[in-house]
Amino acid sequence: QIMKEAKKTEVIVGIEPTGHYWMNLANFLDHYGIPLVMVNPMHVKRSKELDDNLPTxxxxxxxxxxxxxxxxxxxxxxxxxxxxxxxxxxxxxxxxKLTEDLASIKNRIIRWLDRYFPEFTQVFPAFGKMALATLEMTPLPQDIDGKSAEELVFLYRKVKGMRAPQLPKAKLLIEAATNSIGLTEGTQMARHEIATLLRQYRLLENEIESVNSQLSEMAQTTMEYELLASVPGLGDATIVDLLSEVGSFSLYENPRQLIKLAGLTLRENSSG
Structure with missing residues (x-):
């Protein structure tokens, strides 16, 4: 309508990018062959005072x-x-995003341990399979008290994916539980809390594994994959992140275009 009123035959749409809100419009215009371009928000900010000297x-x-x-x-x-x-x-x-969420859940588990079983991390510095099995079956020190190492190992074998719990770790766990200074009040809700956190932790782990698998398969269909995979130290995760940011190498005519994407526009400063 505006083109007809202005008696114009061609149009170009310009935007200042705002998060993800421009994407639907861009695809709509692309479908109709209307070019869309972006201006740098910093240029907009610096140019708006040219007319009235006001930063409004x-x-x-x-x-x-x-x-x-x-x-x-x-x-x-x-x-x-x-x-x-x-x-x-x-x-x-x-x-x-899933990796961030997993780290957040892990921090909440550590906070829970600091309150109810602070000695736990002395036995299990990392959240391996046995550590998670222990939190699932015997989360509180009083759940371990009175049990033998053999009984604990038998108990942890019932957890899915836990095949061979370590007996020495079980013995260390008993010692840690016996001398624990963890809180002993509010344990009913504490059990519920750790069970909820463990479910979320395992769910996120499975989701990340599934996404990684799909992304690796997709990356391998690109013509750049074999080239990137031949570079020592580049695994599938890095290759996926690289391709997701820069796209196909065929889009670039000069290596400097890639360097610029990294924010490394090298320049000479020769002024006296």
Missing amino acids: KNDKKDALVIARLLKDGRFSYPRLLKEVEAELRIGSTLRS
Whole structure:
């Protein structure tokens, strides 16, 4: 409608990127062959005082500033991800978020242990299979008190995925439980809390494993995979993250374009 009123035959849409809100519009315009470009938010911020010397911010003023930046050619074309590239970007972001959530749950488990079984980490410095089995079957020191190491090992074998609990660890656990200074009040809800945290921990572990598997399979379908995999120290996880950010290497004409993506635009400073 605006094109008809202004008697124009071509249009270019410019935006200041705001989170994820522009993506739907970009795909809609792409479907109709209308180009969409982005201006740097910092350029908008620095340009808005040129007319009135006021740092005021409102939609009308911002739109005018963006339009002027477009007129001067100060914009860039966003790369709309499609097919495998889109899958890798979404999957990589999902994996990153799941990993953050797992770390958060782990911290909550450690906080729980600090209150109810602070000696636990002396026996199990990391959350391995036996550590998780112990928290599932005997989370509190009083659950261990009175049991032999052999009884504990037999008990932990019942946990799914726990095949061979270590007897020496069970003995250390008994000693730690006997001398524990953990809280002894509110244990009913404490048991419920640790059981809930363990379910969330295992669920996130399984989800991360599933996402990693799918991402590795997708990455292997790209023409860049074999090239990247030949570089010592680059595993599938790193390759996925790299491809999710930079996309196909065929999009670049010069290595400096990749360096710029990393924020390393090398320049000479030769002024006296």
